[in-house]
Every structure is written in C-alpha cells, then in structure tokens.
Amino acid sequence: MEYLRFCVFFSFGIKFAASVFSADAPPAFESIPKEKLLILTVATEETDGFLRFMRSANYFNYTVKVLGMGEKWKGGDVGHSIGGGQKVRLLKKAMEALADQEDLVILSVDSYDLIFAGGPEEILKKFKQANHKVLFAAEGLIWPDKRLTDKYPSVRSGKRFLNSGGIIGYAPYINRIVSEWNLHDNDDDQLFYTKIYLDPLKRETLNMTLDHKCQIFQNLNGAVDEVLLKFGTGRVRVRNTMYDSLPIVVHGNGKTKMYLNYLGNYVPNAWNYENGCSGCDDDLLDLTQLEEYPNVLVGVFIEQPTPFLPEFLHRLLTLDYPKDKLQVFVHNNEVYHEKHIQTFWEESKNVFGSFKVVGPEENLSQGEARNMGMDLCRKDATCDYYFSIDSDVMLTNRQTLKLLIEQNRKIIGPLVTRHGKLWSNFWGALSLDGYYARSEDYVDIVQRKRVGVWNIPYMAHVYLIKGAVLRKELKERNYFVLEKLDPDMALCRNAREMTSHREKDSPSPESFHMLRPSKGVFMFITNRHDFGRLISTASYNTSHYNNDLWQIFENPVDWKEKYIHQNYTQIFTHNYLEQPCPDVYWFPVLSEKACDEIVEEMEHYGSWSGGKHEDKRISGGYETVPTDDIHMKQIGFDKEWLHFIREFISPVTLKVFSGYYTKGYALMNFVVKYTPERQAYLRPHHDSSTFTINIALNNKGSDFQGGGCRFHRYNCSIESPRKGWSFMHPGRLTHLHEGLPTTNGTRYIAVSFIDP
Numbered sequence: 191m192e193y194l195r196f197c198v199f200f201s202f203g204i205k206f207a208a209s210v211f212s213a214d215a216p217p218a219f220e221s222i223p224k225e226k227l228l229i230l231t232v233a234t235e236e237t238d239g240f241l242r243f244m245r246s247a248n249y250f251n252y253t254v255k256v257l258g259m260g261e262k263w264k265g266g267d268v269g270h271s272i273g274g275g276q277k278v279r280l281l282k283k284a285m286e287a288l289a290d291q292e293d294l295v296i297l298s299v300d301s302y303d304l305i306f307a308g309g310p311e312e313i314l315k316k317f318k319q320a321n322h323k324v325l326f327a328a329e330g331l332i333w334p335d336k337r338l339t340d341k342y343p344s345v346r347s348g349k350r351f352l353n354s355g356g357i358i359g360y361a362p363y364i365n366r367i368v369s370e371w372n373l374h375d376n377d378d379d380q381l382f383y384t385k386i387y388l389d390p391l392k393r394e395t396l397n398m399t400l401d402h403k404c405q406i407f408q409n410l411n412g413a414v415d416e417v418l419l420k421f422g423t424g425r426v427r428v429r430n431t432m433y434d435s436l437p438i439v440v441h442g443n444g445k446t447k448m449y450l451n452y453l454g455n456y457v458p459n460a461w462n463y464e465n466g467c468s469g470c471d472d473d474l475l476d477l478t479q480l481e482e483y484p485n486v487l488v489g490v491f492i493e494q495p496t497p498f499l500p501e502f503l504h505r506l507l508t509l510d511y512p513k514d515k516l517q518v519f520v521h522n523n524e525v526y527h528e529k530h531i532q533t534f535w536e537e538s539k540n541v542f543g544s545f546k547v548v549g550p551e552e553n554l555s556q557g558e559a560r561n562m563g564m565d566l567c568r569k570d571a572t573c574d575y576y577f578s579i580d581s582d583v584m585l586t587n588r589q590t591l592k593l594l595i596e597q598n599r600k601i602i603g604p605l606v607t608r609h610g611k612l613w614s615n616f617w618g619a620l621s622l623d624g625y626y627a628r629s630e631d632y633v634d635i636v637q638r639k640r641v642g643v644w645n646i647p648y649m650a651h652v653y654l655i656k657g658a659v660l661r662k663e664l665k666e667r668n669y670f671v672l673e674k675l676d677p678d679m680a681l682c683r684n685a686r687e688m689t690s691h692r693e694k695d696s697p698s699p700e701s702f703h704m705l706r707p708s709k710g711v712f713m714f715i716t717n718r719h720d721f722g723r724l725i726s727t728a729s730y731n732t733s734h735y736n737n738d739l740w741q742i743f744e745n746p747v748d749w750k751e752k753y754i755h756q757n758y759t760q761i762f763t764h765n766y767l768e769q770p771c772p773d774v775y776w777f778p779v780l781s782e783k784a785c786d787e788i789v790e791e792m793e794h795y796g797s798w799s800g801g802k803h804e805d806k807r808i809s810g811g812y813e814t815v816p817t818d819d820i821h822m823k824q825i826g827f828d829k830e831w832l833h834f835i836r837e838f839i840s841p842v843t844l845k846v847f848s849g850y851y852t853k854g855y856a857l858m859n860f861v862v863k864y865t866p867e868r869q870a871y872l873r874p875h876h877d878s879s880t881f882t883i884n885i886a887l888n889n890k891g892s893d894f895q896g897g898g899c900r901f902h903r904y905n906c907s908i909e910s911p912r913k914g915w916s917f918m919h920p921g922r923l924t925h926l927h928e929g930l931p932t933t934n935g936t937r938y939i940a941v942s943f944i945d946p
C-alpha cells in the first residue's frame with residue numbers, strides 16, 4: 191500500500207515538473223479528451239482497403255472525415271512514382287476551416303493501406319508524451335529524394351526519415367504546414383513535407399519531430415521483419431520487436447500491401463484464439479431472401495489428364511444449386527478425356543442453363559482458355575458470378591457454391607487441400623521479390639486450426655468472382671493476372687525455403703496458373719467449411735484401359751470412394767459379414783465400378799491362358815489345377831492389387847481370424863473366366879495359400895447362370911455369389927473346394943492366394 195502511494199506521487203511529480211516549462215501548453219498531466227481527435231483521410235474511391243480502414247476506425251470509435259470521395263484521383267501512381275499532391279491540396283482546404291481550433295488534434299493518414307491497432311485515448315496519450323506540436327511517421331528508407339539524406343538530423347536509434355502517410359498535430363500547426371502547398375496534384379506530398387521538416391527553422395517554430403521508434407506509426411516498408419502479431423484476449427495488436435512498442439497506425443507502404451493484408455486478417459479484432467473469426471458473418475448475402483438464385487458461369491478447366499474425371503464432372507451435377515442458373519463452359523485440353531465429356535454432355539445437356547465445350551482441337555493455351563471463360567461472364571451483363579474450377583478439385587461439399595456466394599466477397603475461393611498433405615490452393619505470403627513465402631499461419635489455415643475468411647495474395651484451382659467486379663475493377667484483363675509461373679520459381683531461394691513435403695508435393699510450376707488480384711481488390715480464401723480436396727494429377731498413366739484403377743497410391747481417397755464397396759466399412763462398424771460355411775467368410779469389398787473395370791481391363795488385354803497345365807507364368811511351368819485366367823501382373827496391376835490386399839483385406843482377416851497378422855503377400859493374383867464354351871468349372875483342390883480371397887466380379891442371373899463354390903469337408907455350397915463380395919477361407923487342409931459349373935454366359939472372379 192505504501193509503495194503504491196509512493197509511485198502515484200512520484201509519477202505525478204514528474205509530470206508536474208514537465209509542465210512547468212511549457213507554460214503555453216495545457217497542463218501535461220491532463221489528458222486530451224478523445225473528442226478532440228479528428229482523423230482526416232483522403233480517399234477517392236471505396237476500395238477494399240478503404241473499407242477495411244473504416245472498419246478498424248469504427249471499431250475504435252474514431253471520428254473520421256473523408257476528403258475527396260468521388261473525386262477523380264490525380265495524385266499519380268503512388269507506390270511506383272511520386273505523386274499524392276492531391277492529398278495535400280484536399281487537406282489544405284479542409285484545414286482552413288479548422289485552423290483556429292487550438293486544442294483540436296488532427297491525425298492525417300492514408301486509408302487504402304492502413305489499419306488502426308489501437309484507439310483514440312492511446313494515440314493521444316502517446317502524442318502528448320512525444321511533447322511536440324506535430325509528429326510525422328518515420329521510416330528507415332528515404333523517399334523520394336535520396337540526396338536529402340545528409341540534411342536529416344541523425345538519430346542514435348530509430349527510424350531517421352519522414353513518411354507522410356501519417357501526421358498527427360494540433361490543428362493550427364498542421365494548417366500552417368499545409369497552407370504552404372502551392373504545387374500540382376501529381377507533385378509529391380512526401381517531398382513537400384520533407385522539405386518543410388528539413389528546414390531547421392521551420393522544424394523548430396512548427397515544433398515538429400518524427401515518431402522515430404514507432405510508438406504511433408508503423409510503416410511496414412523495410413520493417414516487415416520487425417513486426418509480429420501480438421494476440422491478446424479479444425484484440426490483436428502489432429508489436430514492433432526492435433523498439434518494443436505497440437504501434438497504433440499500421441501502414442502497408444511500398445511493397446508491403448500483402449503483409450498488411452496478412453496483419454489485417456487479425457488486427458484489430460478480425461480473428462483471435464478466443465473467439466475465432468469475428469467478421470465472418472458480416473455482410474452475408476441471404477440467398478433465401480432473393481427472388482431468384484443468381485446466374486453463375488461455371489468455367490471448367492481440364493488442362494491435363496486427370497484421374498477421376500467422370501466423378502469430378504458428376505459432382506457438378508450434384509451441387510446444391512438450381513442447375514438452370516448454371517451456364518457451363520468447359521475447356522478440355524486432352525483428347526483422352528473427350529469420351530468422358532461426351533458421356534457427361536449426354537447426361538446433362540438438358541440440365542444446365544447452357545453447356546459449351548472448347549476441345550483440344552482449338553489448341554488454346556491454358557491462359558487463353560481461362561481468359562475466355564472469364565470474358566464470357568464479363569461480357570454478359572446477366573452473369574452474376576464466375577465460378578472457375580479445375581478438374582483436379584473434388585468438391586465434396588455440395589453446398590460449396592451457395593456458401594461462397596453467401597460469403598459475399600468480390601473474389602473468394604474455398605480452401606481445398608491435397609489429402610493428408612500441406613499442399614493447398616493458396617499461398618499465404620509472398621516474399622518482397624514476388625516469390626512464394628510461407629506465412630506464419632499457413633499450416634494452421636490448411637489444417638483448419640484457424641478458421642475464417644482470409645485475405646491472401648495468391649490462389650488457384652477454384653474461386654468465385656462477382657460478375658460486377660469483372661466488369662468494373664477487373665474490366666481490363668491485366669487488372670487480374672493469370673500467371674504462368676516461371677519454372678525458375680521452383681528453384682528460387684524462397685521456394686527452397688518451403689518445407690520439404692511441400693516441395694515434393696508441388697505440381698510442376700508450368701501447370702500452375704494462379705490468380706493474383708491487383709488494383710487493391712482483395713482476394714479471400716475461406717476454410718469455414720470442409721469443401722473438398724485437390725487430387726494429384728502427377729504420374730497419371732493413361733496407357734491402360736481404365737486408368738483410375740492404378741491410382742490407389744497417388745489418390746487413395748478417391749480410389750477408395752470409387753472402387754471400394756459402399757458397405758465395406760460396416761464390416762467393422764456393424765459386423766456386416768456372413769459365414770455361409772464353416773470358416774468361409776463373405777463380405778462386400780469392391781464396388782460395381784471396380785468389378786466392371788477389372789473385367790473390362792482383362793478383356794481389353796485379352797490373352798486368357800486357356801486353362802492349360804503348362805504355364806510359363808509360374809515357377810516350375812506346370813499347374814495341376816489350371817484355370818482360364820489372366821494374372822494381375824500381366825496387366826501391370828500386381829503392385830496396386832497387393833496394396834489393395836494390405837489396405838482392405840488385411841483388416842478383415844484380422845477381424846475373422848483374430849491374432850493372425852497377414853503379410854498381405856501373394857504371388858498368385860488373377861482373374862478367372864468361366865464359360866461353358868471354354869472352362870466351365872474347377873475340380874476339387876487346395877490352394878497354395880494360408881488363406882484365399884475370391885471376389886465375384888459379375889452377377890448371377892443377368893451375366894451368367896450356375897457357378898458358385900463347394901467346400902467338401904462341410905458338404906457346403908454357396909451357389910449365389912454376389913458381385914463385389916469376397917469369400918475368404920483357409921487355403922489348405924480343411925478347405926478342399928471346387929468351382930461349380932457355369933452353365934450359361936460368362937462368370938468372372940478375382941482370386942488371390944495370400945501368404946503362400
């Protein structure tokens with residue numbers, strides 16, 4: 191208690207002493223009331239950046255006066271060249287009316303690339319502590335005239351040079367500064383302020399200084415490495431680690447706009463650990479309130495051979511959206527896929543509002559095709575949205591399109607990731623030289639540990655753009671860059687800094703077209719829902735008949751979805767399996783598609799063995815109980831088949847023969863064909879296996895009559911095999927068995943002798 195009282199007294203004393211020497215100032219221990227702070231900013235358009243600025247200002251209840259809205263911008267292209275004089279002219283005019291308000295504090299700031307991280311009380315307190323009438327933002331880089339360097343007062347530590355993106359000062363003083371303006375709109379504002387500041391006399395009489403240690407103003411240019419996010423309860427700030435300060439006005443000057451966008455994903459209250467995303471539900475569009483659903487042009491890009499394309503196309507049909515509101519434009523660059531498009535077209539031509547295909551014969555480059563799709567929407571005033579999707583995006587969420595529209599952003603993409611990998615459809619950061627850099631939050635966003643709507647620099651594969659934006663902000667193609675990334679990028683320094691797994695998984699840079707917005711249009715990615723995944727198109731071999739069968743390694747999730755029986759997992763969850771004969775288990779494992787494609791593949795190959803005893807394919811060259819068959823190895827499918835056994839058969843083995851861990855090893859994996867014309871049955875025999883699987887590949891009744899299997903020891907027959915279901919039984923000793931005659935049609939089974 192004593193200590194506390196002492197402290198209070200002590201600090202009071204110091205402040206009192208300070209005020210003794212500044213007779214004209216209000217007593218220093220009296221804080222400036224926050225009503226006395228007025229923000230002036232120049233903005234000629236309500237850009238995304240401006241709206242973000244206003245959100246942060248409103249969050250802290252700043253009083254903001256916007257100058258120049260609706261005026262044509264004549265201040266030059268700041269950022270690339272000098273300019274910004276228009277800002278001073280507008281400020282000069284505004285100050286004329288405020289000049290005699292002695293206790294009014296003016297904060298003049300940019301707005302397109304600026305965020306507030308703290309409130310008025312704090313800014314006024316810090317201004318007061320700076321003990322000057324006018325305080326400019328400071329930065330470490332001199333601009334626009336390097337020759338002025340020596341004229342600057344030197345500083346022992348802190349930023350030495352003036353930045354005009356932020357000025358705070360008493361109204362009469364600000365007025366005296368800007369009243370000196372008599373230049374043109376495209377003259378440089380920073381040079382103007384710099385010259386006044388560098389005049390020693392003016393510096394003293396106007397009582398000006400710079401915020402050298404980023405107490406109030408943080409310019410990010412040249413200082414990106416100094417700042418970090420500081421998460422607090424409820425609010426997120428920026429900390430300058432060099433000066434250990436918590437700046438209030440965060441300015442993405444120069445080439446640091448992307449970094450400001452990253453900070454703006456958090457600061458001041460966009461996202462935090464306690465409450466997650468706070469702005470995600472702002473400005474939602476309620477589709478149910480609309481009289482009609484918006485028209486969407488769906489641009490589909492098949493730029494390389496892509497596994498599971500029929501499934502991809504089918505998902506477009508299952509999107510939860512009125513199909514007559516969808517106009518489909520397909521660019522197919524692959525002759526291989528023409529049959530798939532044809533099938534899809536026949537199935538859906540009367541479903542969608544329209545359906546247009548540009549095929550490989552048009553010889554369009556990827557960039558041309560993408561621009562063509564975008565133009566179709568841009569040039570059609572009734573096109574409300576452009577939804578671009580590449581063939582490697584498996585949208586498993588049927589609501590995706592609705593959810594994206596409802597999120598109501600100019601450009602937004604759903605997060606999609608490669609299954610089990612960190613590879614995704616966006617980049618979280620960009621290094622200053624324009625290459626890939628990993629943002630601090632990339633992994634958390636990909637893994638959905640941070641959930642929200644994120645402002646990001648690059649996006650590919652799938653995104654939604656408002657048609658109105660294509661016709662306005664992005665009306666010229668080059669406002670919106672579809673880049674074919676330089677192959678060198680894969681080799682660049684920054685690319686090497688990617689984590690090793692990302693490098694390994696990266697698609698080849700040449701095939702990677704990314705979307706990069708410019709002219710201040712923000713681009714978002716949402717991970718608020720699970721939308722789907724990216725499949726791998728790498729090493730897709732199209733020399734087989736049914737090529738997706740080979741995708742078990744590269745795209746295991748899609749392989750399972752297509753080829754594993756719908757009820758397979760119920761074996762484990764609902765004991766969904768039967769035991770028709772002692773120790774003969776019967777369970778669903780392959781889908782109809784898997785069965786059909788395996789049979790097709792074998793018939794396409796066509797070299798059935800003929801069921802002869804002499805067999806060059808096996809060691810010893812002699813088979814005692816031969817079947818009319820083709821080995822998996824003959825069609826180059828043995829590695830994939832063995833993987834299937836390990837992934838999908840082994841767990842069943844462990845369930846029914848508990849304690850037996852199969853190695854999932856098999857030399858004999860083959861498809862047998864029974865027909866009355868060739869071989870109709872197989873005499874009783876043992877298998878050279880610990881256990882055997884025998885999967886029916888077609889249907890009794892429709893495809894053949896007869897067939898089945900009989901186990902002699904138990905006098906037990908199974909005469910109605912089910913397509914896609916497998917038997918599993920011990921191979922030797924107890925399970926002498928025979929193949930019952932097929933009396934009509936053709937019966938196919940897939941057999942493996944496991945753990946021989």
Ligand SMILES: *[C@@H]1O[C@H](CO)[C@@H](O)[C@H](O)[C@H]1NC(C)=O
Pocket residue numbers: 249250251309
């Ligand atoms: C801003 O004003 C509102 C309404 O007066 C108040 O509820 C809110 O707490 C204020 N915000 C801040 C950051 O002071």
Ligand SMILES: *[C@@H]1O[C@H](CO)[C@@H](O)[C@H](O)[C@H]1NC(C)=O
Pocket residue numbers: 211212215321322323394397
């Ligand atoms: C600047 O103004 C402050 C009060 O705001 C005063 O204490 C200080 O002495 C002045 N500095 C100069 C150089 O006039």
Ligand SMILES: *[C@@H]1O[C@H](CO)[C@@H](O)[C@H](O)[C@H]1NC(C)=O
Pocket residue numbers: 553
């Ligand atoms: C297709 O375009 C490429 C590049 O523009 C060109 O080299 C090639 O000759 C064209 N092929 C045909 C068949 O027109």
Ligand SMILES: *[C@@H]1O[C@H](CO)[C@@H](O)[C@H](O)[C@H]1NC(C)=O
Pocket residue numbers: 731732733734825826
């Ligand atoms: C594709 O498969 C065929 C047939 O199995 C094989 O001969 C060929 O080497 C494979 N190509 C590649 C690139 O793996």
Ligand SMILES: *[C@@H]1O[C@H](CO)[C@@H](O)[C@H](O)[C@H]1NC(C)=O
Pocket residue numbers: 755756757
């Ligand atoms: C899976 O089981 C359900 C009932 O359990 C059945 O209705 C459905 O047809 C089965 N699916 C297949 C592909 O057999």
Ligand SMILES: *[C@@H]1O[C@H](CO)[C@@H](O)[C@H](O)[C@H]1NC(C)=O
Pocket residue numbers: 905
């Ligand atoms: C085998 O079963 C059939 C019918 O299920 C029966 O007719 C026959 O007598 C049985 N044979 C033996 C040896 O038990």
Ligand SMILES: *[C@@H]1O[C@H](CO)[C@@H](O)[C@H](O)[C@H]1NC(C)=O
Pocket residue numbers: 892893895934935
């Ligand atoms: C044999 O199969 C063919 C074709 O599946 C069918 O037309 C025919 O009726 C069948 N014959 C018998 C005797 O079932």
